[in-house]
Amino acid sequence: MPPFHSRDGVMHAENVSMTDIAATVGTPVYVYSTSALRDAARAFKTGLSCVPRKHLAFAVKANPNIAVLQLLAEEGYGADIVSAGEMTRALAAGMRADAIVFSGVGKTDRELSAALDAGIGQFNIELEEEGIVLAKLAAGRNLRASAVLRINPDVDAGTHAKISTGRRENKFGVNLDDAGAIYARLAKLEGLNLRGVAIHIGSQLADLDPLEAAYEKVGRFVAALRGAGHTITHVDLGGGLGLSYRAGDPCPTAAAYGAMVARVTRDWDVTLMFEPGRFIVGNAGVLLTEVVWVKPGAPHPYVIVDAAMNDLARPALYDAFHGFAAVHPRGRRMIANIAGPVCETGDTFAKGREIDAVERGDLAVFQTAGAYGATMASTYNCRALVPEVLVDGDRFAIVADRITPEAMLVSQHLPFWRARTLQAVG
Numbered sequence: 255m256p257p258f259h260s261r262d263g264v265m266h267a268e269n270v271s272m273t274d275i276a277a278t279v280g281t282p283v284y285v286y287s288t289s290a291l292r293d294a295a296r297a298f299k300t301g302l303s304c305v306p307r308k309h310l311a312f313a314v315k316a317n318p319n320i321a322v323l324q325l326l327a328e329e330g331y332g333a334d335i336v337s338a339g340e341m342t343r344a345l346a347a348g349m350r351a352d353a354i355v356f357s358g359v360g361k362t363d364r365e366l367s368a369a370l371d372a373g374i375g376q377f378n379i380e381l382e383e384e385g386i387v388l389a390k391l392a393a394g395r396n397l398r399a400s401a402v403l404r405i406n407p408d409v410d411a412g413t414h415a416k417i418s419t420g421r422r423e424n425k426f427g428v429n430l431d432d433a434g435a436i437y438a439r440l441a442k443l444e445g446l447n448l449r450g451v452a453i454h455i456g457s458q459l460a461d462l463d464p465l466e467a468a469y470e471k472v473g474r475f476v477a478a479l480r481g482a483g484h485t486i487t488h489v490d491l492g493g494g495l496g497l498s499y500r501a502g503d504p505c506p507t508a509a510a511y512g513a514m515v516a517r518v519t520r521d522w523d524v525t526l527m528f529e530p531g532r533f534i535v536g537n538a539g540v541l542l543t544e545v546v547w548v549k550p551g552a553p554h555p556y557v558i559v560d561a562a563m564n565d566l567a568r569p570a571l572y573d574a575f576h577g578f579a580a581v582h583p584r585g586r587r588m589i590a591n592i593a594g595p596v597c598e599t600g601d602t603f604a605k606g607r608e609i610d611a612v613e614r615g616d617l618a619v620f621q622t623a624g625a626y627g628a629t630m631a632s633t634y635n636c637r638a639l640v641p642e643v644l645v646d647g648d649r650f651a652i653v654a655d656r657i658t659p660e661a662m663l664v665s666q667h668l669p670f671w672r673a674r675t676l677q678a679v680g
């Protein structure tokens with residue numbers, strides 16, 4: 255049975271009714287399914303069963319909830335992090351430091367130092383200077399930091415421009431033309447154990463061809479490095495595998511991905527590393543919301559829900575599609591725009607879409623919201639920070655609190671030279 259399904263006409267997450275979650279926790283709220291998480295984690299692993307030596311590092315940015323990370327650690331995943339904050343989360347969730355890979359184009363000296371002190375397993379170096387600084391910081395601690403060099407293969411991932419990372423004009427990795435010379439200089443540094451190459455060309459890839467083209471380039475680069483006398487033991491192939499957000503949209507299976515990887519990397523003789531994010535968590539979560547109003551609009555009525563762009567930013571940022579389904583469908587359909595309460599026209603989830611007919615007070619979900627959902631939430635318009643719930647069978651628990659505007663007020667301060675004016679005003 256799918257993790258989010260209808261039972262007696264009411265949507266359930268596993269064995270828990272969405273109505274119960276809304277009544278207990280309120281809305282909006284993200285709801286994750288344990289079984290969906292485990293299934294996707296296992297499907298990805300199974301897809302790669304033809305790869306003999308591998309390390310799976312979940313891209314924490316996709317969903318940094320510690321309950322999610324703990325489950326994935328249990329499934330044998332390490333973490334791909336891009337900040338000291340994500341490192342804190344991964345370690346708090348029980349992930350082993352040596353199973354953590356540190357990616358990111360702007361790691362500060364402080365972050366590099368913290369990661370060295372924590373014993374992080376691998377640093378993915380983005381530019382020569384970063385490698386030099388990392389080597390110095392490591393040598394100062396009598397360490398050799400295991401590292402790989404991220405290259406920019408200049409391949410168009412064919413995804414939204416804002417989440418493409420593998421074109422020459424993007425900020426990521428080093429240009430392939432310069433990569434050999436940079437690698438040779440970094441490989442000499444005392445504090446580094448430079449052991450391979452990393453790549454990541456973008457996210458939400460619906461087609462395997464760009465990935466294959468990029469991996470072919472990596473293969474040729476690895477051969478050239480070996481030809482120049484370097485010992486290459488690790489290649490990090492990044493993440494990027496897309497999901498089908500809309501029924502019928504193409505998306506590769508883990509098995510097809512695994513078969514392509516196995517074919518392209520057949521002769522590489524390295525440990526392959528993977529950094530999947532969206533594929534693991536996307537389908538394991540929905541954003542549960544309540545209809546505040548159905549407001550007349552032209553040419554379609556506006557369904558105004560209590561979730562907004564601050565809770566789920568993807569439609570506003572990338573024109574992303576998220577399916578919308580009523581928790582208790584009335585058996586009718588309507589054509590509507592769906593929008594949140596934030597005072598921007600961009601706070602629109604859908605335009606002129608055919609959906610389950612809803613009325614004021616109805617519950618509904620935005621689907622495929624487990625990846626890049628809660629993690630990208632903000633408090634814009636002084637709205638609460640959205641909470642998260644994890645379901646497991648017939649149990650559910652709050653795994654991230656709703657941070658209320660009242661709680662946030664504690665971190666707001668008047669300057670000391672104006673503090674007394676509050677009393678005067680109040």
Ligand code: LLP
Pocket residue numbers: 313316334357358417419454456457458459492493494495529530531532533568572625626
């Ligand atoms: N590794 C690196 C170095 C990355 O930059 C990313 C994602 C991943 C792995 C994981 O990629 P995935 O398997 O999830 O596609 N906020 C955007 C997505 C940004 C992705 C950034 N990097 C969205 O909501 O679509």
